[in-house]
Amino acid sequence: MASAIQSDSERATLLVHAYIDGELDPVNTIAVKQQIAADPALAAEAARVEALRRALREKLPATELPAGLEARVRTAVGIERTSSPASWRAMAASIAVAMVVSSGATWFVTRTPTSDDFLEPVVAGHLRALMAPQPIDVASGDGHVVKPWFNGRIPQAPRVVDLDQAGFKLVGGRVDVVGRAGVPTLVYQIRQHLISLTAVPDAAHVAMNETATAVRGYNVVRWTADHVSYVAVSDVNAADLDKFAQAFRDAR
Amino acid sequence: MPADDDKTLFAAVVMPYLGDAYALARWMTGTRTDAEDVVQEASLRAFRAIRRYAGGNARAWVLTIVRNTALTWMAKSRPVGLVVVDDLAAVERRQLQSGNMDDWNSVVDPETEIIAKAEAARLETAIAALPSPFRETLVLRDLQGLDYREISQVTDAPIGTVMSRLARARQRLVETIRGAE
Numbered sequence: 317m318a319s320a321i322q323s324d325s326e327r328a329t330l331l332v333h334a335y336i337d338g339e340l341d342p343v344n345t346i347a348v349k350q351q352i353a354a355d356p357a358l359a360a361e362a363a364r365v366e367a368l369r370r371a372l373r374e375k376l377p378a379t380e381l382p383a384g385l386e387a388r389v390r391t392a393v394g395i396e397r398t399s400s401p402a403s404w405r406a407m408a409a410s411i412a413v414a415m416v417v418s419s420g421a422t423w424f425v426t427r428t429p430t431s432d433d434f435l436e437p438v439v440a441g442h443l444r445a446l447m448a449p450q451p452i453d454v455a456s457g458d459g460h461v462v463k464p465w466f467n468g469r470i471p472q473a474p475r476v477v478d479l480d481q482a483g484f485k486l487v488g489g490r491v492d493v494v495g496r497a498g499v500p501t502l503v504y505q506i507r508q509h510l511i512s513l514t515a516v517p518d519a520a521h522v523a524m525n526e527t528a529t530a531v532r533g534y535n536v537v538r539w540t541a542d543h544v545s546y547v548a549v550s551d552v553n554a555a556d557l558d559k560f561a562q563a564f565r566d567a568r
Numbered sequence: 569m570p571a572d573d574d575k576t577l578f579a580a581v582v583m584p585y586l587g588d589a590y591a592l593a594r595w596m597t598g599t600r601t602d603a604e605d606v607v608q609e610a611s612l613r614a615f616r617a618i619r620r621y622a623g624g625n626a627r628a629w630v631l632t633i634v635r636n637t638a639l640t641w642m643a644k645s646r647p648v649g650l651v652v653v654d655d656l657a658a659v660e661r662r663q664l665q666s667g668n669m670d671d672w673n674s675v676v677d678p679e680t681e682i683i684a685k686a687e688a689a690r691l692e693t694a695i696a697a698l699p700s701p702f703r704e705t706l707v708l709r710d711l712q713g714l715d716y717r718e719i720s721q722v723t724d725a726p727i728g729t730v731m732s733r734l735a736r737a738r739q740r741l742v743e744t745i746r747g748a749e
């Protein structure tokens with residue numbers, strides 16, 4: 317159908333939409349970001365799509381479930397009234413936990429976080445992301461895309477800065493789990509290396525080492541700014557990671 | 569598996585997504601009462617098929633059933649409004665030919681401003697006016713937040729088709745909003 321008569325510009329347009337939707341892998345993300353920068357037509361398309369998505373998100377009221385529909389569905393399938401309204405939630409939660417446990421992530425849910433346990437899950441998040449088909453949940457080189465993506469997923473969206481000038485490209489973000497809380501992680505790229513930058517609010521107890529040290533074979537830098545603790549993890553060399561941390565701190 | 573387990577499974581797999589189910593049905597059918605009927609019917613279908621739920625993405629599974637129910641329901645109650653697949657190919661071709669390539673040279677800022685100023689009622693009308701395959705794709709992505717793979721599953725369309733429908737749906741909305749200004 318449509319694909320048979322798809323032109324190059326048509327394809328480029330679809331990739332811009334996919335870029336804004338965070339559907340591209342890091343390599344394509346960077347490629348499309350460059351195309352947008354070079355082509356005013358694509359930049360205009362990107363601006364339109366972002367404006368439209370923002371309008372839809374902010375203007376349209378959420379669809380309310382009509383009163384009584386849930387009860388009618390319950391009755392229709394014969395879920396007894398005697399079961400308390402919260403019971404399906406509890407069941408859903410227990411199934412969710414079961415799925416997490418069976419997927420091998422037991423470690424995350426059974427260990428309670430203490431200051432010493434803080435670093436481990438952050439490094440593990442980086443490792444897990446490297447093993448996943450895509451190290452990020454939202455792929456975008458645009459801070460204005462990445463930051464809003466976190467809204468609604470975690471209580472506080474992280475500070476997102478553009479470090480292109482310093483050689484560190486933003487490629488996206490994801491939510492990691494530390495203790496029982498979701499925390500925002502930004503992913504930057506330098507050459508072939510990815511840097512995971514996890515931001516944890518109110519983590520005053522976290523020990524700081526403002527220059528890179530090795531944890532399980534990865535370099536780690538930690539610092540605190542504005543009541544937020546930052547942890548940068550990467551397999552890049554310590555000097556570059558220090559440079560990254562410095563660039564992020566200096567970007568104001 | 570005893571029937572009680574079916575109910576437990578239904579409560580865990582389907583009930584959490586009743587809101588999503590209703591929202592999709594609402595956008596697909598266009599009216600509240602139709603949407604309620606579709607959700608009830610889809611719930612029964614889901615309940616009867618609950619043992620076939622093989623784990624994985626429960627929301628996509630539920631929405632797939634809701635969509636199929638809505639399509640059947642719409643075909644039954646008002647066959648005129650339904651866009652069949654052959655028509656769709658024509659719609660997509662028309663869209664391509666009437667593409668807004670010329671407009672791409674226009675200045676960005678006033679245009680995005682017009683979009684930003686669009687009011688809820690205007691957005692809703694514009695969405696409702698989309699051909700249904702475009703509309704469902706846009707609703708699943710931009711209102712319900714499904715990713716391309718999930719939309720592909722729910723609408724039973726290849727990812728490439730999902731991408732082109734989504735792009736055209738958005739371009740159409742922008743044109744409608746701009747045209748109404």
